[in-house]
Amino acid sequence: KAGVTQTPRYLIKTRGQQVTLSCSPISGHRSVSWYQQTPGQGLQFLFEYFSETQRNKGNFPGRFSGRQFSNSRSEMNVSTLELGDSALYLCASAQGAHWTDTQYFGPGTRLTVL
Amino acid sequence: QQQVKQSPQSLIVQKGGISIINCAYENTAFDYFPWYQQFPGKGPALLIAIRPDVSEKKEGRFTISFNKSAKQFSLHIMDSQPGDSATYFCAAREVIKAAGNKLTFGGGTRVLVKP
Numbered sequence: 001k002a003g004v005t006q007t008p009r010y011l012i013k014t015r016g017q018q019v020t021l022s023c024s025p026i027s028g029h030r031s032v033s034w035y036q037q038t039p040g041q042g043l044q045f046l047f048e049y050f051s052e053t054q055r056n057k058g059n060f061p062g063r064f065s066g067r068q069f070s071n072s073r074s075e076m077n078v079s080t081l082e083l084g085d086s087a088l089y090l091c092a093s094a095q096g097a098h099w100t101d102t103q104y105f106g107p108g109t110r111l112t113v114l
Numbered sequence: 115q116q117q118v119k120q121s122p123q124s125l126i127v128q129k130g131g132i133s134i135i136n137c138a139y140e141n142t143a144f145d146y147f148p149w150y151q152q153f154p155g156k157g158p159a160l161l162i163a164i165r166p167d168v169s170e171k172k173e174g175r176f177t178i179s180f181n182k183s184a185k186q187f188s189l190h191i192m193d194s195q196p197g198d199s200a201t202y203f204c205a206a207r208e209v210i211k212a213a214g215n216k217l218t219f220g221g222g223t224r225v226l227v228k229p
Contacts, residue, residue: 004157031215043158043203043219055214090157094215102148103215105157 002026004093004106012112018079021109025072025093031055032074033103034066037088046089049074050096078111086113117141118206120220128228133191135223137204140185144206148217149178149189152201161202162189194227201225 005024013019025032033056034046045058049068066076072093078085088110092103120137127133137147146165150158164171166182177190191198204220 033215033217035217035219042221043217045216045218048214048216050214056216058216092157092215092217101215102160102163103217105150105159107155107157 004091004104006089006091006106006109008109009107010110010112012114013081014114015081015083017081018077019081019111021076021078021089021091021111023074023076023091023093023106025074025091026104029093029095029104030072031094031096031101031103032068032072033092033094034074034076035090035092036060037090037108038086043090046076081113083113086111117218118204118220120204120223122223123221124224124226126226126228127194129194129196131194131227133189133194133198133225133227135189135202135204135225136186137188137220138184138186139206139218141206141208141218142185143208144218146207147178147180147187148205148207149176150203150205150219152203152222158203191225194225196227196229199225199227 007022031050033048037043048056052068063079068074088108090108092105094101094103148163149161151161152158164178171178175192180187202223205217
C-alpha cells in the first residue's frame with residue numbers, strides 16, 4: 001500500500017503571497033489531519049477532515065484553511081503569508097477515529113517564506 | 115499552554131545503553147498515548163502506543179511505562195543502537211467520538227546513540 005504523499009515537497013514563497021499544499025492519504029483512509037512543525041513551537045495541530053467535513057481545528061488564524069475532496073485527498077491553504085509561517089507542514093491520515101486507528105504521517109512540505 | 119511536557123530535550127547514550135524519555139500530561143480526557151520517531155527529512159512514524167488501562171507495553175527493544183495516577187508515561191529504548199538516533203515525540207489523544215484524531219505532541223527529544 002502506498003503511504004501518505006504530499007506535494008510539493010519544498011516551496012519558497014514571499015510575504016503576502018498565498019500557498020496551497022496537497023495531501024493524498026493512504027487508500028481507504030477517510031481522516032486527514034494537518035500539523036505544523038517548527039523548531040520553536042514543535043508539532044502543532046492545524047485541523048482534521050473526515051468525510052469532507054472539518055471535524056477539529058487548532059488555534060491558528062483564519063489565514064489557514066483546508067478542505068477535503070470526495071476521494072479523501074486534502075488541500076491546505078495559507079493566505080497572506082508571514083515570515084513565521086515558514087515550517088514543515090505534515091499531513092497524517094487514519095482510517096477513522098477509533099483509538100486503534102493509527103495516524104500515518106507523510107514526509108511533509110517544507111515551506112520557506114522570504 | 116503546553117498540555118504534554120516532554121523531557122529531556124536531548125540525550126546522548128552509548129551503544130547498548132538504555133534511553134529513557136519522560137512525558138507528563140494534564141488533560142484527564144487523554145486516553146491514548148502514542149510515541150513517534152522522526153528522522154531528519156522524514157515525517158514522524160508511529161513507534162508504539164498505549165492506553166492507560168495497561169501499565170506497561172513492550173515491543174521489541176521499546177517499552178512504554180504508564181502511571182495513570184501521576185499522569186506520566188515514559189519510553190525506554192533498551193540496547194540502544196546508532197540507528198535509533200532520531201527525534202522522539204510523545205503524544206496524547208482524547209478518545210471520544212467528537213474529538214477525532216487531534217494529537218497533542220510533546221516538545222520532542224533528540225536522541226544520539228554513540229557507537
